[in-house]
Amino acid sequence: MEQHQIKDKATSILDSNLIGTMATVKEDKPFSRYMTFFNDDFTLYTATDKETHKVDDIDKNNRVHILLGYKGEGLEDAYLEIEGTAAIKESNDIKKKLWNDKLEAWFEGPDDPEYVVLEIKPIEIRLMNTKEGSPQLLEL
Numbered sequence: 001m002e003q004h005q006i007k008d009k010a011t012s013i014l015d016s017n018l019i020g021t022m023a024t025v026k027e028d029k030p031f032s033r034y035m036t037f038f039n040d041d042f043t044l045y046t047a048t049d050k051e052t053h054k055v056d057d058i059d060k061n062n063r064v065h066i067l068l069g070y071k072g073e074g075l076e077d078a079y080l081e082i083e084g085t086a087a088i089k090e091s092n093d094i095k096k097k098l099w100n101d102k103l104e105a106w107f108e109g110p111d112d113p114e115y116v117v118l119e120i121k122p123i124e125i126r127l128m129n130t131k132e133g134s135p136q137l138l139e140l
Contacts, residue, residue: 006127006136013069013080013127014039020068022046022120024057024086030065031057037068037120038098042140044082044120045098049106050090051114058086064120070129081126081135089117 023032033054038045048054064086069079094117099110107115127136
């Protein structure tokens with residue numbers, strides 16, 4: 001598969017799959033949880049409370065692993081494996097940019113001091129479960 005095809009497929013998966021798993025490193029072991037992701041040119045963002053274990057984990061080791069896209073339909077149900085580094089963002093600009101009404105279940109508003117955004121910069125993105133059989137690496 002050519003790079004432009006891999007990029008197009010990866011973009012399609014990111015645009016149509018908001019929920020995935022994110023693993024952090026907790027006491028030298030992976031720890032996964034479901035998260036909602038927003039994509040901006042392959043940089044991912046997700047909202048969280050600053051008093052969570054994932055924020056503590058990222059403070060100690062900022063490497064994360066994300067899975068997005070698998071719908072359980074079997075062969076050729078493509079998905080992405082994303083290795084990246086996470087940063088905790090507290091700026092009002094990024095918090096307002098990501099704010100939506102669904103976050104009201106956890107936060108009082110975009111100015112809530114407990115609301116932070118995790119910014120995940122990809123190191124490597126692999127397109128998985130395609131007819132090519134082997135992982136297709138997206139060149140960043």
